[in-house]
Each structure stands twice: as C-alpha cells, then as structure tokens.
Amino acid sequence: MSLDISFIGVLIGSIMASSVPLILAASGELITERSGVLNLGVEGMMIIGAISGFALMVITDNLFIAIIGSMLSGVIISLIFGFLTQSLLTNHVATGLALTIFGIGLSAMLGKNFVGIPGKDFPILFSSLRESIPFFGPILFGHSIVLYFAFALPFLTNYFLKKTKLGLVVRAVGDSPVSASNQGINVILVRYCCILYGGGMCGLAGAYLSLIYTPQWIENMTAGRGWIALALVVFATWSPIKVLIGAIIFGGISILQLHMQAIGFRIPVQFLIALPYLMTIIVLVVISRDSRKIKLNTPTSLGRIFYKEK
Amino acid sequence: MYKNFLRYLISAIFLITFSISAKADFKVGFVYIGPTGDHGWTYQHDEGRKAVEAAGIKTTYVESVKYGADAERVIRQLAQSGHDLIFTTSFGYMDATNKVAKDFPNVKFEHATGYKREHSNVSTYSARFYQGRTILGHIAGKLTKTNTIGYIASFPIPEVIRGINAMTLAAQKVNPNIKTKIVWVFSWYDPGKEAEAAQALIDQGADIIMQHTDSTAPVQTAEKAGIWSFGQASDMQRFAPKSILTSIIDDWAPYYVERAIAARDGTWSQQDTWHGLKEGMVAMSPYNKGMGADLVKEAEQLQKDLASGKIHSFTGPIYDQKGNILVAEGKVADDGMLLGMNVYVKGVEGDIPK
Numbered sequence: 275m276s277l278d279i280s281f282i283g284v285l286i287g288s289i290m291a292s293s294v295p296l297i298l299a300a301s302g303e304l305i306t307e308r309s310g311v312l313n314l315g316v317e318g319m320m321i322i323g324a325i326s327g328f329a330l331m332v333i334t335d336n337l338f339i340a341i342i343g344s345m346l347s348g349v350i351i352s353l354i355f356g357f358l359t360q361s362l363l364t365n366h367v368a369t370g371l372a373l374t375i376f377g378i379g380l381s382a383m384l385g386k387n388f389v390g391i392p393g394k395d396f397p398i399l400f401s402s403l404r405e406s407i408p409f410f411g412p413i414l415f416g417h418s419i420v421l422y423f424a425f426a427l428p429f430l431t432n433y434f435l436k437k438t439k440l441g442l443v444v445r446a447v448g449d450s451p452v453s454a455s456n457q458g459i460n461v462i463l464v465r466y467c468c469i470l471y472g473g474g475m476c477g478l479a480g481a482y483l484s485l486i487y488t489p490q491w492i493e494n495m496t497a498g499r500g501w502i503a504l505a506l507v508v509f510a511t512w513s514p515i516k517v518l519i520g521a522i523i524f525g526g527i528s529i530l531q532l533h534m535q536a537i538g539f540r541i542p543v544q545f546l547i548a549l550p551y552l553m554t555i556i557v558l559v560v561i562s563r564d565s566r567k568i569k570l571n572t573p574t575s576l577g578r579i580f581y582k583e584k
Numbered sequence: 585m586y587k588n589f590l591r592y593l594i595s596a597i598f599l600i601t602f603s604i605s606a607k608a609d610f611k612v613g614f615v616y617i618g619p620t621g622d623h624g625w626t627y628q629h630d631e632g633r634k635a636v637e638a639a640g641i642k643t644t645y646v647e648s649v650k651y652g653a654d655a656e657r658v659i660r661q662l663a664q665s666g667h668d669l670i671f672t673t674s675f676g677y678m679d680a681t682n683k684v685a686k687d688f689p690n691v692k693f694e695h696a697t698g699y700k701r702e703h704s705n706v707s708t709y710s711a712r713f714y715q716g717r718t719i720l721g722h723i724a725g726k727l728t729k730t731n732t733i734g735y736i737a738s739f740p741i742p743e744v745i746r747g748i749n750a751m752t753l754a755a756q757k758v759n760p761n762i763k764t765k766i767v768w769v770f771s772w773y774d775p776g777k778e779a780e781a782a783q784a785l786i787d788q789g790a791d792i793i794m795q796h797t798d799s800t801a802p803v804q805t806a807e808k809a810g811i812w813s814f815g816q817a818s819d820m821q822r823f824a825p826k827s828i829l830t831s832i833i834d835d836w837a838p839y840y841v842e843r844a845i846a847a848r849d850g851t852w853s854q855q856d857t858w859h860g861l862k863e864g865m866v867a868m869s870p871y872n873k874g875m876g877a878d879l880v881k882e883a884e885q886l887q888k889d890l891a892s893g894k895i896h897s898f899t900g901p902i903y904d905q906k907g908n909i910l911v912a913e914g915k916v917a918d919d920g921m922l923l924g925m926n927v928y929v930k931g932v933e934g935d936i937p938k
Contacts, residue, residue: 281787284787285787288780288783288787292776292780295776382619382621385621386621389621389622389623389627390623390822391822392804392822392823483775483776487776487779488775488776488779488799488801488804489804490775490800490801490804490823491621492619492621492622492623492775492799492800493618493619493620493621493622493648494619494648494773495775495776495799497771497773497774497775497776497777499776528777528780529780529783529784532767532769532780532781532783532784532785533784533787533788535766535767535768535784535934536734536765536766536767536784536785536787536788536790537788538765538933538934540934540935542937542938543768543770543937544770544937547768547770
C-alpha cells in the first residue's frame, strides 16, 4: 500500500462518501424511533427514494427536482405506514416489514423503463480546492451537497433532541405517550410528523445511491443498506453522534477490507467481509457502556401501539 | 330448473375447456438469481426467455431467488404449477434443481453452469466465457501501463477462477510483467460494493478494471477515474462510453428456443452443453477504437482463432502459483479440468478463499 499522506486523504474521502446513505437513513429512523415508533420499512423507503429520484432526473433533467422528489416520495410512502400504525393501530413490526417488501416490489415495477439508462454527473462543490490542498483537500472538498448535509445532520439532530422544545416533545412522546397526552400533546400528530421525517431522510438516502454514488437505476440497488441503518440506530443506543461514528466505522472498514484484499493480505476473505459488521458492533457496544445514558436515550414506548381513549 | 341446468352446462363447458387448455399449454419456467433489470447476467437470461415467448411458447419467471431452501421452494412451485421445462439459471441452484427433478420425472430441467445431472430429466448448459476472458487478457496486457489488472470477483467457484486464469494467461503472453489483483465481494450483485471494490483496485494501482459481477457500477467507476474497463454479460457500453473496451455478451436465446421447442415436440433428451464463441453463445460487443486500430485487429483475429479452435485459452505449459505444472507443453486443458478448476495459475496474486 502506498502509504503517502495524500492517498490516505483520498481514502478517507471515499469512506465518507460510502457512509452517507447510512447516516441519512439512520438519522431519519432515529427521530422516528425516539418518538416511540419502530419503522422496519427503511429499506423499502430507501429504494422508493432511489427510483423516484432517478426517474425524476430522467424525466425532468433537473437534479434539484429529483432530490426533492425523492424525499417527497419517501414521505408519501411513510405516510402509508403512519396511517396504518397510528390511525388503524396496526402492529409496527409487521407493518414495517410489509412496507419494505412493498417498496422493493413497487420500485422494481416503476423502474422497468429506467433500467439501462446512464445517470448524470452530480455537481460537486469546491473541486478545485480538492486538487490543490494535499490530504485535507480530498477529505473536505469535492463532494456533493448531500454529503455535507449528511455530515451535519447528526449534530443538528442532537441539537434538536437535546436543546429544543420540539425535541423535548418528541422524546416525551417516545418515553411516555400517556403522560405526554395528558399534558395536552397530540401524540398521534407528533408521531406522524416523525414518521414522515424519517421517510423523507430514507428517500434522500436512496436518491444518494441512484443519483450520486452509483448513478443509475437497477433493481434492489440498496442491497440491504436499510437494514444496516436500522441496526446502527439500535447499536448506537439512539444517540445521533454515535450513529455517525457507527456509520463511518462501517463504511470505513467495508472499504479498508477491499483495499486489504487488493494489496493481498493473507487473511481469509470471509473474515475480512465479516469485519465491518463485527467492528461496528464491538465499537458501538464499547462506547455505549454507560447504562444510565442508555436508559436516558432509549425510547421506552418503542414499538408499542398508543391510542387515546375518547 | 332450467336456469340451474344452464348454470351447470356453462360451468361444465368452462371446466372442460380449462382442463384441455391447461393440458395443451406447454409452459416454460425460469428461475433467476438477480432482478431482470440488472442489465447483466439475469437481463441476458430474460432476453433468452423473451425469444422463447416470441417463438410462441408460454413462459413465466421468478426473479431474485436466493440459493438454498428458497430456490428449492420456487423450483418445486414451478414444477407443481404445470411447467414442462424449467431453466434454473445460476450455479447455486444445482442441488435444488436435482432434488426437485427427482420428484417430478415428467418435468424437464435445465441447469446453467452446473455439472450435476443426477436424473435423466436434468440437463446442464453453460457458455465458454473463458474464451472471452482470453481476449480481454490480450487487450489488457497490451494496454496497461502500471502492469496491474484489477479483477472484481464474486464467488470462488470454478467458473470464476477459470475466468481469472484465462485472462491472466493471455495477458502474460503479451506482457510477462503483468499482475492480477483480485477483490472478492461475495455477491453477484451489489452496485455500491462493486463500485467500492473498483475504486479500491484503482487506488492500488490497477489501470484496467474487469469484473465477474453483474452490475454496471464498476465500469462507471472506471469511467470516472479515466481508466479502461470491460463489460460483463451484456453490452455495458452506454454506461461508460469512453472506458469500455469491449463486453463479453452471453447470448442464451438460440439455445433456449431450441430446447423449449425440443421439449414441446418430445425430442428433448438429457445433454451437457458447453458452447462458446463458435456457436455464438459467447459474443463480444464492438471493440472500442480507443485501443488503437492494430489492437482491434489483433482482438478480432484472436476471436476468430478461438472460435475456430485454432487457439485454445488453456494451452500448455501452464503452471500453478507454486510452479507445479498443470498442463504440459503442447497440450491443452480438457473440459474436465476446466470445469473443476480450483487453483490459480502463476502470476495471480493472493489465495483463493476457501
């Protein structure tokens, strides 16, 4: 491995790029779960975002519309989940699983005519700075706007949950919907909003894959990233900053193991492939050992159905 | 009374016509490992299915079927629901296909890229993709400046290892300093991971990328990096117009039509088919002029010679990584050896995952 400093910069840049969909989807799901709703439909919402974004890009030739549209499509499909679980009081787990299956099927159907069309170059920011500054250039510059947004998102989420009144409301609804309701909070409305927000972020995560990361549409292109995002939220014990750390570790080791293979390390490949999963779990478990903090962050009513007696 | 009679009559007519048509309808089922929209392996099989449909034979397909219990369930379901001929189009369906074939002796089975024919109603078929890899190796050996070829591999099965070896041997012939770097992604189909693997190989000095996985992500990554690449399974030129030198194309259509008609007309019999450039089951997409007119000519000549049998991809002397002789000088590898290939030839870096 050429270990010169500029190469490491390039490597860190590509690690950041690969963790973006995980950060976006997991941050969205985190808000949903903090409000007490367990939505297992992340994969389905991501894939719908991926096809909607790509289809809109092809039809309108406008990347801005494509990005916004992918988020809206995530919102719309999560609205189905919201209606079923919040208004019809269906089981969260079953409905979420159904949403994933539905999303994968629907996206395949919608995408039939978009297979085999090459994507467009997504504009990257500060590309000249990327080349001119060694090491920091490829890390800080030359990325799409979505990447910068993704890396700011966990901090914004953290601020929102800890420092704002609305964040307190979300947490209250997630911890004790009955007391929140008695305080005059419209629990169902808050949960609806959190579900729709989660859907929008998952849609954006999908569009990142189909418009920026591997610009094309192919069926099932999310390839399980939604499930990894879901697991990240749990292992990060519902802390936005730990979600960010987990996503970077997962993305980082996924890419490093490929490099190790290319260099020719004599380590069994199967072990290398399992490494990202193993390391992410180990690191997150180690940094989240404070049980008092876990209790503080865990939404107590997660996955439980709430209804207000009238 | 009269009304009831009419009702019975109508339902009787319905039943009779339905059962007759159900008997008369010859149906062919297809089981795919990926989605038909992968623009690679499964896409090409589905083109073959469409050709069967165009020949006037009814077909159905099930896509994205996982190996193992899922595969057996799907194949069994197809056999039970009146399909007369079933194509299972991935290596990993081998055991499931044979298992179901045992229970349905009247249904014909065709398994792609496998070698087990445990019952008389199971045929196997495959394409000599390695002939295409030989052409890729020749081109890559001539064009590389870093002497490093990046190879994205899926699973360590003989078909994939054969491709790696065929490519490396051909590249060595024109450039003895060639190194083949391999990254295993343990998936046939994961665009994100394939793109990352391509990037890792590029970062490690590869200036030509080829793949034995099914998505178009690696060629796009190569295009972005401004280096050469080769397409897999179908013509991927549209995705990387500057970068793609040529694609190995699988053309299953003639074989599928022939076998479906044979099964319908009762002339189907067990068979092991391994067709290549000669029969057209393997084809090359137009060569990129960017490689230079001379090299295009060489590639076309090599393609002709491989098709006519004048040149064999595995001509001795061939050594394994430790230097033991695999094929003696002047000999060519027989099909048995090719089908069971599980060692790298000299010049490939790393170990085969066990």
